Amino acid sequence: MLSYVLRRIGVSILILIAASLLMYVLVAWSRDPLQDLYASSSPNKEQLILQRIQWLHLDQPIILRWLNWLGGAARCVVPFAGCDLGVTIQNQSVQVLLARAVGSTLQLVTAATVLAIVLGITVGIVSALRQYSAVDYTFTFASFFLYSLPSFLMGVLLKVFVAIGFNDWLRDPVFSWAVIIVVSLVAGLFWQAVIGGNRQRRLTVFAASVIVTGLMMYLMSVTSWFLNPSLGPILSPLLIIAFGAGMVLLIAGTRARFAWRTAGAVAIVLVVAYFALQPFLPAFNGWGLFLLFVLALGVGLLAGWLLGEHDKGQAMRIGALTGLLGMGVIILDQFMRNWNAYLTNPRVNGRPIATVGSQTPNLQGDFWIQGIDTFTHLLLPTISLMLISFAGYTRYARGGMLEVLNQDYIRTARAKGLPERTVVVRHAFRNSLIPITTIVAADVGGLIGGAIITERIFAFSGMGALFNTGLQAGDPNPVMAYFIVIAIFAITFNFIADLAYSALDPRVRAK
Incomplete structure (x- = not known):
């Protein structure tokens, strides 16, 4: 394994060097970085040109400039060696600009990737288990439709129908009876098709879904829940238990x-922690929340180890997931309690879903208010990126599950009388993930690259803005900073995919 890892690292370094040379030369040839100064009428034009030539080393051949950049970039991986990614045509440090841009873009892309993987695989497996049913056809149509939409059109639709529509509706957040009836019937049809079973079971699920959905929407309307939402001391414990x-x-x-x-x-x-933490949560910050999740994970693992009997591994997984999801409910409730304070803030002015930017200018508030502000600005671009990737994951997950379900060992497991849940979760699910690992590895780099368009639509200041600015000015340094991050992510996740193959399929070994 060690020799395999070392070989992959060596090959990856060679690929990065060759690709960086090609990218640097193409950007340097694409546009003259002095073009704007040639057209300037400034009295000190010559001085400005000489200054920029000095900043960007334009008096040197392209290959020598690339070697200088490569030497500075190489020092970034050596501690205390003095990382140097050059400067922009305005003499700004690319390293500083990249640090800000990477944080914003990764914040956006991470949420979109995780949601796309989780939801896509879940929907794909449900679609495969209900093959040729109404649910399968609906999911298939939705996935192909979303997959065909370009990212810029997705962004525009979200702005018009989600942001503007929802913000206008918040002036009087009341569901009409027609909306309640239609949504309740759709929810009933959806859940009875997903759960399946005989006619009596489907009718029971349909009736329960219609009643619960309709009652929830009615209560949300009469209590103005969307203006002052909260899970509260009743619903929060119930969700944790659920x-x-x-x-x-x-x-x-x-x-x-x-x-x-x-x-x-x-x-x-x-549940005990939910009530005990209420007086202290308003003073928490990001590190405090991280500590709470770590403690919840530790409690879950410890409970699984102590109570797991003959299958401690499975019990620890159940305990860990229960702890993380339960703590998520506690944190979500606290964010919801601060929603009204954010909504009525003069800087927000009752229109919380943002359409541009990564934060509200001059917004004053504590950690919870700032967290809600970050969420409302990330919501639309995250959904835009997530829906496009979600469609692909859904199709691959469905195809992988259908292929696995037709294997001989699945028929053998069913013939032995194992419950269908055991057959699907323990035997089929793991093997169906093998082809998806390749898609995830390839999609991460593509998703970061595709974020350029999404960031432009939503005026999100991230790596896309850094790339566009450098490319339009013919400045290789910002473009190379963008390239090196994308390349490292792509190579790293492809390497992780190879390791995941060996973990998912014992027949595959990295040598």
């Missing part, structure tokens, strides 16, 4: 007593 029960049913099944004890113990601890 997440624990869901993890048990999904991973272990109804008969696993050790799993129920593990999830129950973790849920009880988190």
Whole structure:
């Protein structure tokens, strides 16, 4: 394994060097960085030209300039060696600009990637298990439709129908009876098709979904819930318990007593923590939330280890997921409690869903207000990137699951009388992920690259702006900074995909 890793690192370095030379030469030839100064009528024009030539070393051959850049970039991987990615045509440090841009773009892309993978795989597996049903056809149509939409059109549609429409609706957030009836019927049809079963079971699920959805929408209207939302001391504990029960049913099944004890113990601890933390949560910051999630993870792992009996590994997974999801409910409730303060802030003016920028200018508030502001600005560009990737993951997950379900070992598992949940979760799911690992590795680099258009549409100051500015000015240094980040991400995730192959399929070994 060590020799394989070293070989991959060596090959990756050679690829980066060759690709950086090609990119640098292409950008340097694409446009003259002195063009704007040649057309200037400034009295000190000659002085400005000489100054820029000195900043960018334009008096040197392109190959020598690239070697100088490569030497500065190489020092970035050596601690305390003095990282130097050059300067822009305005004599700004590219290293400083890149640090700001990478943070914004990764914040956007990470959320979109995680949501696309989780939702895409989930929907794809459900579609495969309900092959040729109404659910399968609906998901297939939706995925192909989303996949065909260009990112710029997706951004415009989200601006018009989500941001502007929702902000206008918040002036009087009341659902009409027609909307309640239609949405309730659609929810009932959806859930009965997803859950499936005989006619009686489908009718029961349909009726329950219609009643619950309609009642929730009615209560949200009469209580103006969207203006002052909260999960509260009743719904929050119920959600924590529901997440624990869901993890048990999904991973272990109804008969696993050790799993129920593990999830129950973790849920009880988190319910107690919900009430105990209420006086202290308003003073928390990002590091405090990180510590809470670490503690919740530790509680879940410890409960699984102590109560796991013969299958401690499975119990620890259930405990960990229950702890993380339960703590997520507690944090979400606190954010929701601060929604009204954010909504009524003079800088927001009752229109919370932002269409441009990464933050509200001059917004004053604590960690929770700033967190909500970040969420509202990330919402639309994240959805735009997520929906496009989600469509691809859905199709690959469906195809992979269908292929695995037709294998001989799946038929053998069913013939042995194993429950369908065990067949799908333990035997089919893991193997269906093998082709998706390649797609994820390739999609990460593509998603960051595709964020250029999305950032431009939503005026999001990230790596896309850095790339566009450098390319339009014929300045190689910002473009090379963008390139090196994209290349490193692409190579790294392809390497991780190779390792994931060997973890998912024991027949594959990295040598």
